[in-house]
Amino acid sequence: MAARNKHLLAFFSRSLTQFQSSSSPFQILCTLTPHEAQQQLDNPRPLPPSQPVPHLTILDSSFNPPTAAHRDMALSAISNPPSSPSRILLLLAVQNADKAPRPAPFEQRLCMMEALAREILLHHNTGTGSSVAAVDVGVTTRPYFHDKARAVRESGFYAGLGDMTFLAGFDTLVRVLNPRYYGGEEGMAEALDPFFGVSRLRVTMRPNGDWGGVEEQEGYLSGMQGGGFRTEWSGRIEMVEGSGGSVGVSSSKARELVSQGKTQDLESLVGRDVEEFIRAQELYKEC
Numbered sequence: 001m002a003a004r005n006k007h008l009l010a011f012f013s014r015s016l017t018q019f020q021s022s023s024s025p026f027q028i029l030c031t032l033t034p035h036e037a038q039q040q041l042d043n044p045r046p047l048p049p050s051q052p053v054p055h056l057t058i059l060d061s062s063f064n065p066p067t068a069a070h071r072d073m074a075l076s077a078i079s080n081p082p083s084s085p086s087r088i089l090l091l092l093a094v095q096n097a098d099k100a101p102r103p104a105p106f107e108q109r110l111c112m113m114e115a116l117a118r119e120i121l122l123h124h125n126t127g128t129g130s131s132v133a134a135v136d137v138g139v140t141t142r143p144y145f146h147d148k149a150r151a152v153r154e155s156g157f158y159a160g161l162g163d164m165t166f167l168a169g170f171d172t173l174v175r176v177l178n179p180r181y182y183g184g185e186e187g188m189a190e191a192l193d194p195f196f197g198v199s200r201l202r203v204t205m206r207p208n209g210d211w212g213g214v215e216e217q218e219g220y221l222s223g224m225q226g227g228g229f230r231t232e233w234s235g236r237i238e239m240v241e242g243s244g245g246s247v248g249v250s251s252s253k254a255r256e257l258v259s260q261g262k263t264q265d266l267e268s269l270v271g272r273d274v275e276e277f278i279r280a281q282e283l284y285k286e287c
Contacts, residue, residue: 026141026151073167092137093139206242
């Protein structure tokens with residue numbers, strides 16, 4: 001395990017440096033197929049799809065660290081996919097890559113994302129009649145969903161790309177629909193009209209004191225009429241409840257447990273390989 005971690009860290013560190021030195025806004029660093037997920041091969045590489053991709057599911061997060069909630073968001077999204085095999089992209093924004101990220105460097109997060117990709121493939125229930133063709137691990141310098149969507153499509157990595165579904169938490173939805181991030185209502189429309197033309201949002205609700213319960217969050221879109229929000233966008237936004245096992249799970253909670261010396265409780269929040277990586281690299285002890 002230690003040797004593999006060292007190999008992966010070197011690979012992702014090298015790949016990230018190459019990406020930072022390029023002018024590309026998006027790049028796939030490696031791809032995992034079901035076979036590679038079982039074998040834990042040590043030669044990570046990007047594998048462009050050999051056939052058109054009618055639908056791409058994108059999980060964009062800081063992955064600091066990846067948790068069971070991330071895994072369940074992805075698995076839930078592909079539980080009833082189109083008849084063709086699903087393709088998933090785990091996407092990390094590194095627009096501040098010239099600064100030391102905290103509390104875990106990007107290359108360590110990418111190692112944990114690779115572990116999450118394997119976990120998704122191994123946990124996927126093929127008995128549902130659906131399948132996952134591959135899980136990609138990628139990076140981008142773009143901070144906003146509409147810019148990320150354009151960068152992914154224009155990269156040409158996914159031939160014949162159809163719709164994209166971005167997975168997000170409710171707090172992210174609130175930011176996406178806030179005009180101040182676009183310089184006003186007109187700017188928001190200019191950004192989100194083309195985005196929702198080819199993309200969807202699947203929003204996992206998070207009942208808490210900040211955003212209210214499920215009913216309040218479900219009613220959020222209906223209360224957004226006006227203020228730059230277009231009614232037709234609501235048809236491209238799906239609100240779903242979190243799965244029972246991962247409700248209350250968060251990256252911040254995982255970091256807090258480690259900083260408090262309660263690493264024995266991590267297994268309920270993160271996958272086994274992610275947990276082992278956190279222990280081996282001694283991450284999050286000082287958060």
